[in-house]
Amino acid sequence: MLSKTFSFLPLACAFLLGACTEMPEDAGSASFASSRNATSNISLPPGALAEAISMPDAVWQRSAQLARYGHSFDKAFYQAAAQREAANIAALKQAFLDLGPGVDPEEAGRAAYVAYTYVAQLVVEYEIDSGPLAHNTAVNFGNKPRGLCWHWAHDMDARLQRENFKTLQIHRAIANYDSIRLEHSTTILGRRGDSMEDSLVLDPWRDAGDLYWSLVREDGRYDWTERSEVFAWKKAQKAKQTGTPSF
Template identity: 45%
Template structure:
C-alpha cells in the first residue's frame, strides 16, 4: 500500500513540476538549421554527413518517442518508467539509442559522443548525445537532447546549455563511483 501511495504522490508531484516547464519554439525539428550548425563545426565536415546526421538526430528522436509511447512530459514519462507503466524512455535510453543509431552510419568527418550532466541538489543526472568533428570532444560539438522535450530534439553547444553541466560520460561515472566509495568507507 505504501508503494502505491508513494507512486501516486510521485506522479502528482511530477505533474505539478511538468506544468511549470515550457517548450521553446526555436531550434526544434529543423533539420536544415541543425545541419548548418554541424557544418560550422569545422571546414573538414562533409556537408552530406552533416545533413545526414541532422536528419537522423531529428527524425530518430521522434521515432524513439513513438516507440517509447511518450504521451506526456519527460518528467511524467520518467515516473511511468520508474513505476513499470512504460518500459523505456528515460534520458539514458534516448542517449543510448540515438548514440548507437548515429554510430551505425560510420561517419568519416564526424564523431558521436555520450555526454552526462552529474546530479545536483536540484537536478537528477542527465544523459545525451553529442556530435563533433572527427576526433573532437563533447566540448567541440553540438549537444543532441531528444529527452528534454519528449522526442522533439533540442540542440545547442554543451557550454551554452544553462540547465546542465555537460561532461564526458566516463568522467562523470568515475566521479560518482569514487563518491560512493568514499561514502562507504566512512
C-alpha cells in the same frame, strides 16, 4: 513515526519523478527551455529543404532494423517525419557544417536526418504522451517501456554509431550528477577531434521528443560533463561509502 514518514516523502517523490540516474553498471549504458527554433537562427542555402528529406533507403532502413516492442516502421514513416522536420533537419545540417572545416556535408546531412527521424521513431516506441517528468514516473512504475533520459541518450548513441561517421564524433555527457537537481544524460555530436564543448547537444528528452540542440557551451539549462569522468567520480564515491578500492 509520523515525522519520519513525512521526512521520507520528498525522497520518494524525487525517485518517482526523477529516477533518471545512469550508473556505470547500467545494462546497455555503453559507448534525454523550449526547443530551439533553429530556422530563426540559421540562414539556409537554396535547395536545403529538398536536400534534407532526400536520403538513400539504406539510412532509414538502419533505423527500422532497431525497431522494438512489436513496432515496425516503413519508408513512408520516415518520409513523413523528414517532411515534417525538413527545416530543422536543414538547419541542424548547417550547424554541423558551421562547426568548422573538415565536416563532410554528406555526413552532416545524414546525421541531421537520422537525429530527427530516429527521434520520431523513439517517440512511438517509448509511447511518449506526456512531459518528461511524468513520463519518467510512468517508466519507473512499469507503465511505459522506456524513455528515461539515459534511454534516449543510449539509443541515440547506438543509432548514430551505425552511420560510421568519419568526420563527426559522438560524445556522451551527464549533468547534475553531483547536485540535488535531477541528473540528466545526453548524446553529443561534433566535428571529429574537437572537444565536447565545441560540439552539439542532441537532447530529445527535455521536451518530450521534440529534439533540442545547441552548442554545449550555449546550453543554458545544463552544465555537461563527459560521461567517463562522471562514472569515475561515481565509482570513487561508492568506494568511499563501502570502503573498497576504486580502480
